[in-house]
Amino acid sequence: MKHEEELNREPLEQEPSAAAALAGDRIDVLRAFAKDLAERGEELGLIGPLELPRLWTRHLLNSAVLAPLLTSGGTVADIGTGGGMPGLVLGIVRPDVSFKLIEPMERRCVWLNEQVERLELTNTTVMRGRAEEFHGTFEVDQVTARAVTALRKLVPLTAPLLRDGGEMLFLKGAAVGQEIEAAQKVLKKHRVKDVRVDELGAEILSESTRVFRARVGTHG
Numbered sequence: 267m268k269h270e271e272e273l274n275r276e277p278l279e280q281e282p283s284a285a286a287a288l289a290g291d292r293i294d295v296l297r298a299f300a301k302d303l304a305e306r307g308e309e310l311g312l313i314g315p316l317e318l319p320r321l322w323t324r325h326l327l328n329s330a331v332l333a334p335l336l337t338s339g340g341t342v343a344d345i346g347t348g349g350g351m352p353g354l355v356l357g358i359v360r361p362d363v364s365f366k367l368i369e370p371m372e373r374r375c376v377w378l379n380e381q382v383e384r385l386e387l388t389n390t391t392v393m394r395g396r397a398e399e400f401h402g403t404f405e406v407d408q409v410t411a412r413a414v415t416a417l418r419k420l421v422p423l424t425a426p427l428l429r430d431g432g433e434m435l436f437l438k439g440a441a442v443g444q445e446i447e448a449a450q451k452v453l454k455k456h457r458v459k460d461v462r463v464d465e466l467g468a469e470i471l472s473e474s475t476r477v478f479r480a481r482v483g484t485h486g
């Protein structure tokens with residue numbers, strides 16, 4: 267393997283101490299994924315050329331902070347998993363939860379399937395297609411997504427995949443307040459309630475992560 271300098275790449279971020287705290291006894295599996303993503307992610311078009319110096323903080327740990335919000339023994343659909351964030355990272359650190367990774371792009375599904383097999387993630391299934399193609403085919407307890415689309419489009423894509431009382435957990439940027447405003451109509455239409463935005467990871471990451479949280483349906 268050539269050194270990063272020889273490949274003219276940005277240096278990979280050193281693993282922050284928070285990684286082991288977040289991943290617990292799954293840290294070795296997370297490290298194995300991080301290594302492969304760092305080595306092949308750019309070439310496969312999964313991460314941008316400038317992401318290596320912030321791979322852990324901005325991508326892996328930004329995803330892993332959702333882990334404590336997942337229900338043990340529950341089911342989760344991650345929409346638009348791409349290179350693995352957040353769904354595959356969560357599949358690694360929460361072996362007690364079942365994951366469906368929904369991704370339409372074939373090359374990304376090949377990568378995800380390869381990782382699922384290599385890392386022996388028996389709790390994680392990759393499903394090729396757009397979220398809306400799976401409406402009416404299954405229901406899960408929680409849905410997750412990062413960087414897929416604005417809330418007013420994301421809600422109609424994901425609400426039909428949730429059981430009554432199921433929960434949305436979306437990683438969002440600083441404009442989440444405006445996105446919520448713009449989504450008022452669809453939030454009402456899809457019976458989305460208990461909307462809140464949590465800031466997670468402030469104590470362990472240099473940048474905290476904003477999570478849009480809400481429930482759908484008539485019951486708690």
Ligand SMILES: C[S@@+](CC[C@H](N)C(=O)[O-])C[C@H]1O[C@@H](n2cnc3c(N)ncnc32)[C@H](O)[C@@H]1O
Pocket residue numbers: 345346347348349350351352368369370371374395396397398411412413414423
């Ligand atoms: C900008 S990428 C983000 C990937 C990953 N979630 C991340 O944060 O690194 C958006 C992803 O959403 C997928 N996508 C777009 N529309 C979708 C849809 N309707 N259903 C499921 N996935 C979708 C794309 O194929 C792409 O992989």
